[in-house]
Amino acid sequence: MRLEYFQMIDRIVDFDAATGRIHAKAFVPETSPVFEGHFPGYPIMPGVLLIETMAQASGFLILGLNGLSRMPFFAGCKKAKFRRFIEPGAELDVYATLSHDGSGFAVTEAKIEQNGPVCEAELTLKVMDFPAPELVENMRARVQQIGLTPVGDVA
Amino acid sequence: MSSTFDVVADVIAQTSEIPREKITPESHAIDDLGIDSLDFLDIVFALDKKFGIKIPLEQWTQEVNAGKASVEEYFLLKNLCAHIDDLVAKKNA
Numbered sequence: 001m002r003l004e005y006f007q008m009i010d011r012i013v014d015f016d017a018a019t020g021r022i023h024a025k026a027f028v029p030e031t032s033p034v035f036e037g038h039f040p041g042y043p044i045m046p047g048v049l050l051i052e053t054m055a056q057a058s059g060f061l062i063l064g065l066n067g068l069s070r071m072p073f074f075a076g077c078k079k080a081k082f083r084r085f086i087e088p089g090a091e092l093d094v095y096a097t098l099s100h101d102g103s104g105f106a107v108t109e110a111k112i113e114q115n116g117p118v119c120e121a122e123l124t125l126k127v128m129d130f131p132a133p134e135l136v137e138n139m140r141a142r143v144q145q146i147g148l149t150p151v152g153d154v155a
Numbered sequence: 156m157s158s159t160f161d162v163v164a165d166v167i168a169q170t171s172e173i174p175r176e177k178i179t180p181e182s183h184a185i186d187d188l189g190i191d192s193l194d195f196l197d198i199v200f201a202l203d204k205k206f207g208i209k210i211p212l213e214q215w216t217q218e219v220n221a222g223k224a225s226v227e228e229y230f231l232l233k234n235l236c237a238h239i240d241d242l243v244a245k246k247n248a
Contacts, residue, residue: 075193102203104213105196124196 001053003032008053009094012148015064020098022061024146026053026112028090035088045086050119051077054110058096058123060148062106065098067152068140071131072106076124083117090114096123104128159206159236159243166201170194180233185226208242 001008013023028045035043055074062072086092093113099122100107106127111120130136143150157165160180167184168175171194184190190198199210218224228234 075196100200100203101209102196102200103209103211104216105200107200124200126193126196 001026001028003029003034003049006052007142008049008056009060009146012060012146013093015061015148017065017151020061020065020101022057022064022096022148024057024060024094024096026092026094028086028088028092030089032088043088045090047080047082047119050082050086050112051080051121051123053092053094054096054112054119054121055123055125057094058106058108058110058125060143060146061096061098061108062125062127063139063143064148064150066127067150068136068143070127070129071135071139072125072127074123075105075126078122078124080119080121082119086114086118092118159239160232162205163202163232163236163239166198166205170197170201178232180236182232183227184230184232184235202239206239206243208239208246210239210242 001010008026009024010027011025013025015022034046034049038044038046052074055077059072059074091114094110095113096108096110098106099109104127106125108123108125109120110123112118164175164178167173167178167188167190171188171190173188178188182188184195195212199212203209215224215229219226219229229238
């Protein structure tokens with residue numbers, strides 16, 4: 001994770017297009033300016049960043065399924081529950097499953113585990129044409145970096 | 156068995172916290188009920204599940220933006236319900 005750059009996912013463990021599931025790894029850094037404020041003397045991962053981590057896993061799931069043809073944007077979060085605190089240095093397993101493929105949007109069930117449940121949520125992502133060419137290139141580089149092979153990607 | 160309108164109105168009331176009695180077949184989802192585009196995603200998600208269809212929201216939005224259809228064609232509730240009935244009929248055909 002590079003928290004300051006909002007790069008939450010480090011590696012894809014498994015991507016199953018047939019069932020619409022993804023499993024990713026996210027390694028919480030030992031140090032970050034985020035922990036200086038959240039909280040002094042008691043550093044823990046902010047819950048909003050755990051939601052962002054689930055949203056990014058969901059986003060990579062959708063990019064994998066649509067072959068990098070359209071960009072998912074985080075649009076909604078329901079039923080979010082946080083079950084325990086996450087400290088610096090933690091290794092997180094992030095899972096997302098496509099529960100609905102709508103017209104211009106998708107819904108996922110996502111969760112994070114670390115030797116047991118950490119949090120879960122139902123997430124909605126708006127899916128639209130890439131608004132900028134550099135974003136396509138950035139996403140293509142990111143999926144290669146984390147080891148995701150989108151459907152139909154022969155590059 | 157509930158009518159399409161009853162199902163749609165119940166979904167809108169639950170999703171957008173709009174009093175059920177304010178929702179009528181003549182209600183305009185945007186102008187009268189004030190539903191924004193992100194709320195509409197939740198409503199379409201619920202309607203897709205309820206009716207087992209995939210409402211072509213992107214296509215409708217593109218038609219409206221291109222001037223090929225009026226906003227009322229898809230977002231006046233009685234018209235929305237008629238389109239849902241068509242989608243359900245096509246699915247069952």
